[in-house]
Structure formats: C-alpha cells, structure tokens
Amino acid sequence: MGHLVPPAGPQRVLALAQLSNSVGDGAYYVTSALYFTHVVGLAAGRVGLGLGLTVAWAIGSLVGVPLGRLADRRGPRGTAVLLALATGVAVASFLVVRGFVPFVLAACAYASAQSGLAAARQALLAGLIPPGERTGLLAHLQSTLNAGLAVGAGLGGLALHAGSRAAYLGVFAVDAVSFLLCAAMLLRLPSVAPTATGVRRGHGLGVLRDRPYALVTLLNTVLLLRMPLLSLGIPLWITERTDAPAWLVSALFVLNTGAVMLFQVRMARGVTGLTTAARAIRVSGVVMLASCAVFALSSGLSSWAAAGILVLGAVLQVVAEMKQSAGSWQLAFDLAPANRTGEYQGFFGTGVTVARTLGPLVLTALLVDWGTPGWLLLGGLMLAASYGMGPATKWAATRGAVTARDEQDQQSHQDLGAIRTGRAGRAGPRSGNLCR
Numbered sequence: 001m002g003h004l005v006p007p008a009g010p011q012r013v014l015a016l017a018q019l020s021n022s023v024g025d026g027a028y029y030v031t032s033a034l035y036f037t038h039v040v041g042l043a044a045g046r047v048g049l050g051l052g053l054t055v056a057w058a059i060g061s062l063v064g065v066p067l068g069r070l071a072d073r074r075g076p077r078g079t080a081v082l083l084a085l086a087t088g089v090a091v092a093s094f095l096v097v098r099g100f101v102p103f104v105l106a107a108c109a110y111a112s113a114q115s116g117l118a119a120a121r122q123a124l125l126a127g128l129i130p131p132g133e134r135t136g137l138l139a140h141l142q143s144t145l146n147a148g149l150a151v152g153a154g155l156g157g158l159a160l161h162a163g164s165r166a167a168y169l170g171v172f173a174v175d176a177v178s179f180l181l182c183a184a185m186l187l188r189l190p191s192v193a194p195t196a197t198g199v200r201r202g203h204g205l206g207v208l209r210d211r212p213y214a215l216v217t218l219l220n221t222v223l224l225l226r227m228p229l230l231s232l233g234i235p236l237w238i239t240e241r242t243d244a245p246a247w248l249v250s251a252l253f254v255l256n257t258g259a260v261m262l263f264q265v266r267m268a269r270g271v272t273g274l275t276t277a278a279r280a281i282r283v284s285g286v287v288m289l290a291s292c293a294v295f296a297l298s299s300g301l302s303s304w305a306a307a308g309i310l311v312l313g314a315v316l317q318v319v320a321e322m323k324q325s326a327g328s329w330q331l332a333f334d335l336a337p338a339n340r341t342g343e344y345q346g347f348f349g350t351g352v353t354v355a356r357t358l359g360p361l362v363l364t365a366l367l368v369d370w371g372t373p374g375w376l377l378l379g380g381l382m383l384a385a386s387y388g389m390g391p392a393t394k395w396a397a398t399r400g401a402v403t404a405r406d407e408q409d410q411q412s413h414q415d416l417g418a419i420r421t422g423r424a425g426r427a428g429p430r431s432g433n434l435c436r
Contacts, residue, residue, distance in 0.1 A: 006140040010128040010189055014121070017185035018141045019148045021084070024178025026152020027171045028091070031159050035094075035168040042100055052104045053111075054357055060111030061353035065207060067116030068123065068346025075194045076124035076342060081183045083117040088179030094172050115353070119346030126333060126341040127192030132272065138329040139268035146261040195339040206340070207347045212396030213335055214347075219392055220328050221351035222385035223281070225378070226288065226321055228359030230256055234295070234314070237367050241299045244306040252314045259318045267319075268326035274397055277330035278390045284323035285386025291316035292379030296372040324386075331389075335396045 006015050036042045042052075071079040090110035097103045129137055155174065159167040207213065235249045271280050294313035298306040336344035366374030 006137055011133075011137050011140070013185055013188050014125060014128075014137070015140055015144045017084075017121075017182045018144045020181040020185060021087075021175075021178045022145045022148025023152040023155070024091075024175030026149035026154075027156040027159070028152070028175045029149070030153045030156030031168055031171045034160065035172070036097075036103065039165050039168050040097060040103070042103060052100065052107055055104060056107035056111040057353045057357055059108045060115040061350040063112045064115035064119050064346035064349055064353075065343055066346075067112070068119030068342035068344070069340070070116075071120040071123045071342035072195050072340055076120050076127055076192050077186060077189055078191075079342075080117060080120035080124050081186050083113050083120055084179050084183035084186060087113040087117055088176045088183070091172060091179065092176040095169055095176075111353075115346065115349060118349050119342050121186075122332075122345035122349075123195075123342035124186070124189065124192055126338075126345075127195070128189065131333065134333055135268050135271050135277075135326055135330045136265065139265040139326060142264045142325060143261045146257045146264075150257055150261070195341065207343050210344075210396075210399070212392060212399045213344065215392045216331060216335060216389065216396055217348050217351055219385045219389050220331075220348070221354050223284070223288075223324050223328070223382055224351050224355035225359050225362065225382065226317065226324070227352070227355050228363055229317070229378075232360050233363035233367050234310075236364065237295065237298075238310065240368055241371060242306045242310070243301070243303045244298065244310055245303060248307055248310060252310065255311070255314055256318045256321070259315075260322060264322050264325070267322040268329075271326040271330050274331065274334055274393055277327040277334070278393045280323045280327035281331075281386045281389045284320040284327065285383040287316050287323065288320040288386070289379035289383045291320060292375045292382075296375035299372065327389075331393060331396075335393070 006012050067079070067083065087110060090106055090113055093106040093109070094103075097106050125134060125137065152174075156171055159171045230253065234252060238244050238249055239246055271277050291313050294309060294316060298309040298313070301309065332345060332348045333341070336348075363378070366378050368374075370377070
C-alpha cells in the first residue's frame with residue numbers, strides 16, 4: 001500500500017481523485033465497444049467507433065491547450081472541478097445516445113473535457129506540490145491509475161458476463177458517478193491562484209511557437225507508441241504471427257498493469273531533474289529496442305517457447321515504459337514556464353492522443369505486414385527518439401532560461417513604469433494645490 005497511497009494532504013487527495021475516476025474508466029474501456037455496437041446499434045469499425053472516436057479525440061487534443069490556458073488564467077482547481085463535472089455529464093449522455101451523430105457529439109464532449117481535465121489537474125498539481133516532489137507524486141498517481149483501471153475492468157467483466165442492457169447502462173452510470181466523486185475530491189484541495197495573470201493575451205497559442213518544447217513533445221509522442229503496442233500491436237502479433245495461446249494477451253496485460261502498480265514509484269525515485277530525466281529516457285530507449293528484438297524472436301517457435309519469449313519481451317517493455325514515463329513527467333513540468341503550466345501540459349498531453357490515434361495504423365503496418373524487420377524498425381525509431389531527447393532538452397532549457405530572463409526584465413520595466421507613473425500622479429495634485 002505504500003506504493004499506492006502517497007503522504008497525507010494534497011498528494012493523497014489527488015490520488016483519491018485519480019482513483020475515483022479511474023475505476024469508472026476501467027469499466028468503460030472494457031464495455032464501451034460492445035455497448036455501442038450491440039446495444040446502441042452503431043456500425044463497428046470505420047463508420048461507428050473508428051471514425052467517431054478518431055474525430056472525437058482529434059478535437060479533444062485541439063482544445064486541450066486553450067482549456068489548459070483557462071486553468072492558468074482562472075485558477076486550476078475551479079477549472080478542474082468544472083471539467084470533471086463536464087466529463088461526468090458527457091459520460092451520462094451516452095446513456096441516451098441512439099444514433100451516430102449524437103454519439104459523435106457526445107464523444108467529442110467527452111474527449112474535450114477529458115483533455116482539459118488532464119491539463120487542469122497537472123496545473124493544480126504544480127500549484128500545490130513543490131517541484132522536487134512532482135515526479136514522485138505522478139508515479140504514485142500512475143500506480144493508483146492502474147489499480148483503479150484493474151478494479152474497473154473487473155466490474156466491466158461482470159457486465160460483459162451478464163450481457164444485458166441494464167448491466168451495460170450500470171457501467172456507464174458508474175463511470176459518470178466516478179467523475180462526480182472526482183470533482184468532490186478536487187474541491188477538498190486548497191485553492192490555487194491563477195498564474196497567467198501577467199501574461200499578455202497576445203501570446204495566443206504561444207506554446208506552439210515554443211519550438212524546443214514542441215520538439216520535446218514530438219519525440220515523446222514517438223516514445224508513446226508503446227501505448228497502442230500493448231493494447232493492439234502485441235495482441236495482433238500473438239494471434240497473427242506466433243503459435244502462442246491467445247489467452248496470453250490477457251496475461252501480458254495483467255503483467256504490465258501489476259508491474260506499473262508495484263514498481264512505478266521505485267522507478268521514478270532517481271529522476272530528480274532534467275539530466276536524470278533525459279538519462280532515464282535514454283535507458284528506456286535501449287530497453288525498448290531490446291524488447292522489440294525479443295518480441296521478434298517469438299515468431300516461428302513452438303507454442304510454449306513463443307510464450308516464454310513473449311513474457312520476457314513484455315517484462316522489458318514495462319521496464320522501458322516506467323523509465324520513459326518518469327522522465328517525460330519531469331521534462332513536461334521543468335521545461336514549461338511556471339505561469340503557463342496548464343497551457344503547456346495541455347499541449348504535452350496531445351502526444352497521448354496522437355499516439356493512440358495514429359499508433360494503430362503504424363503498428364499494424366510495421367508488425368503485422370513487415371514482421372521481424374518491422375519490430376527492429378520500431379525499436380530503432382524509439383531508440384533514436386530517446387537519444388534525441390537529450391539535445392532537445394538542453395535546447396529547451398536554454399531557451400527557457402532566456403525566456404524567463406526576458407519576462408523578468410519586462411516585468412521589471414513594467415514595475416518601474418508603474419512607480420514612475422505613480423510618482424507623476426502624486427506630483428500632479430501637489431502642483432495643483434500649490435497653484436491654488
């Protein structure tokens with residue numbers, strides 16, 4: 001439990017908020033596809049879930065930046081609470097969806113609120129937790145997330161076993177309530193003052209003009225191809241290219257979830273700054289290349305030999321995942337301006353959406369169509385991205401220092417101007433009084 005429960009105070013409240021909605025999300029992920037196709041009657045694949053969810057998450061990734069900026073300007077706690085409520089309402093609307101267009105609208109609302117909520121929570125975390133403790137807390141939250149998803153998946157499994165419309169509706173109701181509980185937990189946190197009050201509105205989509213940070217985000221997006229690898233790439237490889245038993249797909253998922261839940265906090269302890277974060281990401285790239293090479297060896301072997309190789313590959317993959325996660329969390333916070341955390345976190349979070357949207361196409365082509373060369377190409381791509389993160393981090397850190405000095409100088413000039421204006425204002429009435 002020490003790995004799952006952070007210290008008392010804001011850290012524990014943030015973990016409880018994470019746990020509450022992750023249970024609902026776990027149940028939703030397990031049952032949503034069958035609910036929308038078998039109960040609602042939407043066409044699967046391109047017309048229904050494929051096109052609809054792709055559009056929804058594309059829109060969600062676009063609005064994550066402005067919603068993150070809203071958290072910077074209006075305060076992250078209030079923004080996070082409102083977005084948690086909005087997510088709950090969006091999930092509840094799925095209960096009455098009966099057609100493709102309403103489904104797309106509800107999915108867009110859900111994805112947008114989820115993306116904005118993630119950015120606002122990161123801004124709230126930055127306002128409540130000292131910089132040196134953030135990566136450790138995020139590791140706790142990741143463990144909590146996996147624990148909640150596992151519990152939710154179990155609830156979803158019960159609904160799948162029942163197979164009734166009422167059981168599916170119950171799962172969606174649980175997910176909606178989970179976000180209401182999340183909002184209630186967030187309300188227990190101290191209020192955090194807006195941080196972007198001194199930022200000119202002319203900045204617009206300033207994060208998009210921050211080329212070093214954009215490069216870091218792009219490289220991290222490449223590394224995030226590991227996400228659809230577990231949910232899609234490995235299952236397709238097992239069933240299409242190996243003689244391993246199909247149930248191994250579920251076993252590897254449990255292995256991954258359990259390992260992250262138990263060891264993510266330990267893996268993150270050595271990440272304390274930009275240098276250690278970049279090093280952790282380089283290590284993850286090397287381990288990920290080894291994992292891809294091991295996965296490639298499973299083709300053409302006997303059933304149990306292939307299973308053993310796949311388990312070894314999965315162990316290496318989850319080690320790479322935990323190293324990459326810890327390093328990317330540190331970089332995402334340390335390279336962002338302190339007064340625009342929500343905006344920058346909203347942009348950094350788009351990497352997850354892009355990886356989940358485009359990843360299935362990339363992984364299907366590489367692994368199913370190309371086989372062993374595809375595995376090696378994927379591992380090489382991730383290794384290159386991990387080693388490119390070091391120079392990109394140095395560029396972003398240098399650019400950030402220059403930007404911080406410029407903003408400090410600008411603020412000093414503004415303060416000096418205000419002082420002079422105040423003196424002039426005080427001199428004016430005195431001159432008038434003397435004239436009278």
